[in-house]
Amino acid sequence: MQPLDSLFRPQSVAVIGASKNREKLGNVILRNVLRSGYGGAVYPVNPRETEIEGLKTFPSVSEIGKPVELAVVVVPAERVLDVARDCGGAGVKNLIVISAGFKETGPEGLVREKELAELCRSYGMRLVGPNCVGLMDTHTPLNASFAAGFPLKGEIAFVSQSGAMLVAILDWSLTVGLGFSRCISMGNKAGLDEADFFTAAVADPNTKVILCYIEDVKDGGHFLAAAEEATRHKPVIVLKSGTSRAGAQAASSHTGALAGSDVAYDAAFKQTGIIRVKKMSELFDLAMVFARQPVPRGSRVAIVTNSGGPGIVATDNVEARGLEVARFTRETIEALRRELPLEASVFNPVDVMGDARVERFRFALDRVLADEGVDSAVVLLCHTAVAEPVETAAAIAEVKEKHPEKPVLAVYMGGESLAAGVELLAEKGIPCFSFPEVAVEALSGLVAYGSIKERPPKEDLPVYHDVDPGVVRRILTRVREDRRRTLLGSEAAQVATAYGIPAAPILLARRAAEAVTFAAELGYPVVLKVASPEIVHKTDIGGVQIGLKTPEEIREAFWGIMEQVNQHLPRAVVYGIEVQRMYPKGTELIVGMTRDVQFGPLIAFGLGGIYVNLLKDVAFRLTWGMGERGIREMIRETKAFTLIRGYRGEKPLDLPALANIIGRVGRLVTDFPEIVELDINPIFLYQEGAAALDVKITIE
């Protein structure tokens, strides 16, 4: 039994709020169920009618007297709770609440929605919606929605947070001949959400690819787990909108959703193997390719064309998308040279020339697909006087069958004269596009999924046995008792040290003599800094003195700082003066953490120092699933890595020491959820070892 089987393949469906009026949703849904060819029992429910659309009608679900697996509810919002209670009592397994008037309308609706969700939970009843269009399964078949059309049978599951988008896409899909296995409008997602539908789609034998449009994720943990598992079995392609600032505003006024930061979404998608697209068209171009073509072993693309120009455009786009223009073996080149006309280009892209009929296409495509240096092929056919679009379509499909493991995409450039060929390609399962760049874009998604599918198992955050949470707990308690949210430099250094992060120790001196003693302990030269959470720009008011080499210099600096602070900020609470040894300059890096509302701690790594904001050379990872491998991948994504591995002949820096710091920061913020922000900037990384010079920690 597959997950959500009783939802997508119920034995019986009740439509609550069924109506005789064909203009009303209560009638549209009932007729949709009937017209879709659904084979189970259908029960209209309406207390004021005895018969609708030729079916016996019941006053309530409990009075049907037979088991109901799925109830579709389309009564006014005020009556939904009563209906749900009735359904729960009658043992209904699944509820689709079409009705609007919940969270999206304001506080009152939100309360109603929470009650509905709680009520369904208490009865063990699954909930789709409220405020949704419904769902469809073309293989059951069942159309439990008010969408006008029923999609073609296909292998694409489409999960959408926007009902309107779902309806528009269904309508569009009929004209382009795209089929779906399932379409789900999730509405307000009070019960089931995208994570549940991903899991169900993975188990569904009729689904090959999962498409999803979302505006937000409500339960980050649930989403991450479900997505990470799903993408190991089937490609999941997501359009997540609200990426722009203005878009995020629209998202939140539209669905009352709190959109998380987009960087966190990017990290979540990447870490779970989701393919993220930014355009609606790309969602469906990719779906078409995934539904019909295999995932290639690699990124080496062969191009066969009857026209040079479009061939070059395709080649440009192959490189722009990070794919490889395949290099043919000598055998391939020689074979092409033998069979093709003299003027033909036998290197990639292969130009079979404008006077090519079907045979040259057939030969060239077969030959390049046989080359072991080729993982996939794009065939471009331009309308010419002698082109044979239909015959070529048949030949492409035939050749493709000889090379089942290599995807083949077609680009037919022209109009009516190519229509029959385009149609034949569709029939034969060869995706066909109007312009080369679109084919290449779709192919790049297919290639990306190759490594996603084969990725190693999910990692966990490293565990360190030498950490001392007790120290951290005591410091944080003291800070809270002090009614502060920001740790002093000395405290932050102690916290870091307790977790094995090589923080440069900072000692808090209350008197000049103490500073001198500390300097002797730490070693000269030292730097003195005023310790006060109220003084942010310490340098500006003369609160920092560097390069102090003798006890005399320290004493002088101590009193100097105190005087400056007194003069500029006489009311600031001063905890003392921090003493820190000066470190030899290393490569300046930054490691930081912010906590994402949906996905938890988000770790940042990149080039540090004062130019952090200027250069913005930063990679991000959620601590979720960030193990040793993830940490190294993250480091490699930055330009900083070029420095670390040894820039321009210099010796490499201590990568393990850096990875260790990142892992330990991840562990620290995981163990202490009250840490809401953390910044280590700069970290000096050396050829051996590292030093965390300045640690900033903020708690809730």
Place this chain on the structure above:
Amino acid sequence: MQPLDSLFRPQSVAVIGASKNREKLGNVILRNVLRSGYGGAVYPVNPRETEIEGLKTFPSVSEIGKPVELAVVVVPAERVLDVARDCGGAGVKNLIVISAGFKETGPEGLVREKELAELCRSYGMRLVGPNCVGLMDTHTPLNASFAAGFPLKGEIAFVSQSGAMLVAILDWSLTVGLGFSRCISMGNKAGLDEADFFTAAVADPNTKVILCYIEDVKDGGHFLAAAEEATRHKPVIVLKSGTSRAGAQAASSHTGALAGSDVAYDAAFKQTGIIRVKKMSELFDLAMVFARQPVPRGSRVAIVTNSGGPGIVATDNVEARGLEVARFTRETIEALRRELPLEASVFNPVDVMGDARVERFRFALDRVLADEGVDSAVVLLCHTAVAEPVETAAAIAEVKEKHPEKPVLAVYMGGESLAAGVELLAEKGIPCFSFPEVAVEALSGLVAYGSIKERPPKEDLPVYHDVDPGVVRRILTRVREDRRRTLLGSEAAQVATAYGIPAAPILLARRAAEAVTFAAELGYPVVLKVASPEIVHKTDIGGVQIGLKTPEEIREAFWGIMEQVNQHLPRAVVYGIEVQRMYPKGTELIVGMTRDVQFGPLIAFGLGGIYVNLLKDVAFRLTWGMGERGIREMIRETKAFTLIRGYRGEKPLDLPALANIIGRVGRLVTDFPEIVELDINPIFLYQEGAAALDVKITIE
């Protein structure tokens, strides 16, 4: 009389190589001329026929006995020169050579092509091709090509280096209803090229927008001048392929063209106001919008939608494309609030809700277009049960007419149910797309052209009266006499100084005592470097000593360097030891120059120092048209500018000093074309002044 008028609107056309065989190009072209509705005289030329397609046929052009304005030549390559000579003698004004067998076939063809071009020049006869499809003008009308279809009459001129692409696009355009004013296949461009066709299209009253596909530019200067003038009158949109390394290979094997570096093309397009696209679809999406909608005053976009999801996707894309999501005035918001349902979103994007019929669309669109904070609008209509696609199309067109200066684009998402609406929009001149991101992409091109059209007049490279070319000439002569291509540091510093570039002076000492004298002249501390063009990595072999503060240290360093060099590279030619004063550290910048084969000197500016290659924060400009304004724009494009204008509260650096260096470098490399490469890295820029620390110059 417009340029190329006798080519596009000839009084008479001869088809040389006309044939009775309907399969042959010589027949296809003749029939195309006749079928296109051409009103002038048509003369088939073929020595073996007396009559073709009902027309009297002549053995040669000279025997026609009447003036021939245009001759289309489709005889075998070997006979083209004879035919051209005959045409020239008969006073033919324009020649279109369809025949292949020229440059594209190898050295022999190249010779033939050069002879053809020379011959045409000598007769004052314009040449299109060879190796082309021909050209069309839908307004003349005239189809002087072998393309199968004749495009719809329209306002788009399409100039293509690829004949196949032209033919395919024509075929495609008929199915989507896109019209053209002119279509030109340029072939090998032995005579007329894109620059000529740009100029002609600007003068053509039937052309509103110019599209171009090219793989290379042959005459950079001609192109720059023509493009810079053309874009002030009409938008020019170019797809230049061969941007990738692999693509460039294909380009050169395809047309035998030498593709210039893509950075130079980018600079050339930007500096001449050309809108560059990377995708074929974008070329035509933009064309459609330009042909039918006005250029907006600014970038503030209003979105009106009946579905939240697509509205958010559109908003995301507006920001991603660098456009602005318009902020409505209070009056607009209040008016929308009054007239739209309670749940509607009255901020941008305006959501008129899924149950909207035509009236809400009409009201909302009219209201936002009336807002002075809105420059353009995108209307999204999703297929819903109550949507009125046709009525809404009419309403959009009506409202649009009330606001003629503001472009309006539509997105109709759905299938067959919207087809009639889509058709009406096309009829009314409202561009309509299937997905929001496509509309936004096209709109962004329209917005970009707003500032292109209104840009200030072209600048010239600044002139400096204090430069001393004599010094430079003498140094370069000496270097050449020395059979070197690389200048010594001291020579390069002198060259820079002669052009007013504040190079840190370098004196070449041959003996230790001389070094001491020079140090006293320059001021302590100094740095010593071995002077040898054969030693590239001077530091590695101990050839550099820094921070020398006394005569003793200098003497010691001098002998130390000599010893090290002797030990490591005993055979290296050593010119002596360079003495340079050490400068206080400033912000490290780079200014450089490489010479592009098509477009001349290409200036680079960005962050300098050892991380140049790591950070790649560099902007480029051709010296062509690089005046004071261009120099400042170039600086502002980099992250370095953030430092220059005063980073994080620091005082701004000396921008005029930097601009001065860039301008003077431009002047130097313009005055001395033998300088093929120049690098100043680093330049130290200070709050006052700048110092060019290390100048490298290479000559031919």
